[in-house]
Amino acid sequence: MAVSESGSDSKLGSGADLRFLSRIFDFAVALIVLMLLMAAFHVHAMLTIGDWDFWVDWKDERFWVVITPVLLITFPAAFQYIFWENFRLPFAATLCLLALVLAEWITRVTAFNMWAYMPFSMVWPATLIPGAIVLDLVLMLTGNMLMTAIFGGMAFGLMFYPGNWPMLAAFMQPVDVHGSLMSVADQIGYTYTRTSTPEYLRIINRGTLRTFGGSAAPVSAFFSAFLCIIMYMIWWQIGKFFCKLITIPNVLRTHMGYGQEEKPNEGDLPLKA
């Protein structure tokens, strides 16, 4: 039942009433989606990135820079398909990363600090909001998945490290700890006890990446950007998959009184319903 153009009364009520109901529906769905994203995306981040985002002494130039954007472009890409193809709304990625960072701060305050006594200087989360906004804007301005994957996905990967550097740089200054060179982040990790997490469990700066004496971060960022392009396209398709209504043929239909001749066209069912 459509809302009449003039706003005149329908069987459900006046046009103003329907518009009000529509807005209530909007905000209810928005709240549900935000909560859903906070929970699901946060679980995804904890299970896949985990320690690299939990601790300041895991935020290295190789693994953290590569892994974080690649694994966090997933939900934004899938939700961009859903938001864009169905509603032409270009803020899905921003909403995803906003939900994630809010959920992360809730966890950092309640679980890491209040429950496990970790200091905030050790457990602050990274942010990917700048890359997410760019991802949304590229989609809005180009209206094209491929362009968004190439330029938006690349920007998402490339902007991660410089976007977090203003928060991280102070922790990468050198200190002398009992005659060993450490960064401030290393010293924080050494000082504040994670009882069952011995130092050798840290997966940081391993490998034989040659940077001719320079920083490994730019190389990692470009590699991450390349992977983000691929990952974006994969998860866009996953978003598309979840927008489809899938039906399973009823193999018992003949036993339920339906004749063979009544078999409907497969594509008709979802649209007519």
Next chain:
Amino acid sequence: MKLERLVFALLALTLFVTAVPASVLAHGERNQEPFLRMRTVQWYDVKFPDKREYAVNDLIEISGKFRMHYDWPQVLEKPGEAATFLGIAVPGPTFTREALDINGKPVPTSTNDILIGHDYDFRVVMKARRPGDNHIHPMLSIEGSGPIIGPGIEVKVTGSQDDYVKSSQIMTGEKIENLETYNLTTVVTWHAFWIAVALSWALYWLARPLLIPRFIMVHNKEWDRLITPTDRKVGVVLLVSVISVVIGAYVYTDMKYPTTIPLQGGKTIVNNTPMIEPKITVSVDRGEYYVPGRTLTVVMNVTNNADAPVRLGEFMSANLRFIDSSVPAAVANVDSAYPTDYALVGSLKVSDNSPIQPGETRSIEAIASDTAWERERLVGMLRSPDNSFGGLMFFFDDAGNRYIANVGGPILPNFQKSTGE
């Protein structure tokens, strides 16, 4: 009515559990399989402080030695090949780590230099951070084997966590007043800024009709009405602004902190001392555990290659010290601050504990009997797929000199009768 009672009971239980002040009385070491505790790291000569009550910011030091057991379980990775990290078993950062030393050398990171059969001096210094009653232990973590926890003591920490301070000094000269709060203002400010930008962008779209009207218009292919020219202009401005802020902040930060280094993940080198040829050798003939009597009996041949007659004074395994009270040097070897739960004076009997003369080989029966076998859940060794025991035997001469011998071998359970009957 029943449901109400159940809900009330659950609420009361929740309140009780959360309201009772939590204290940690152990670190689950009893839940580690006996072969892990008996045949890996042998902690000995561990010195605890006399004090058991500290204020926040006080330092606590535990030192001693550990030996990497010669009969390292086959199922575990071998130290040396696997990385090792000396740490402290405390409930998270209730205590912070001030110093970790092995053989007098600081080991802030892991090392690959801890080898089977060798002895090491260790020292851990921790700083009280959070008030409460807690157990503290030294701990050696070995990659592929897990944490092996040494003996521990219970200490009380008083004061307020808010008073805890950990300062540091950056090599460029800047002093960090407190690592707890270092650079937090910057972190929070940047997060708040980006959250505000993201919220603004989301609210820009949430402010207009969102789902049903747009869904209908998308399916009517009225796309131009959904993304207006104004939206595009706003988008371009926002795109340029976001990229500019990221680049500008990056460049500014680089200028503000010109000297930065990557995270340091190198291994620490530990100075190994040569293995000492044992002057007393022990060859186990039979090991038997009498289940109802909580008694381990070891029949063994002891060869004395030392210059003086010796007597068996102590059998140590899994942090438990079974001590023969008839050997004064063994009793004197127990530090007054050592926890009495682990030092079991009078729990070791030896079939013939007259001095073993230099050059003599004698078969003796060492009987270690105490309920601690049960309390420490070491009886689980009988259910192990690799049914063996391990430990150290301490022999003493009349002058009080101590000789350490490795001991280990298969063990048989005895469910029926007392040993020796």
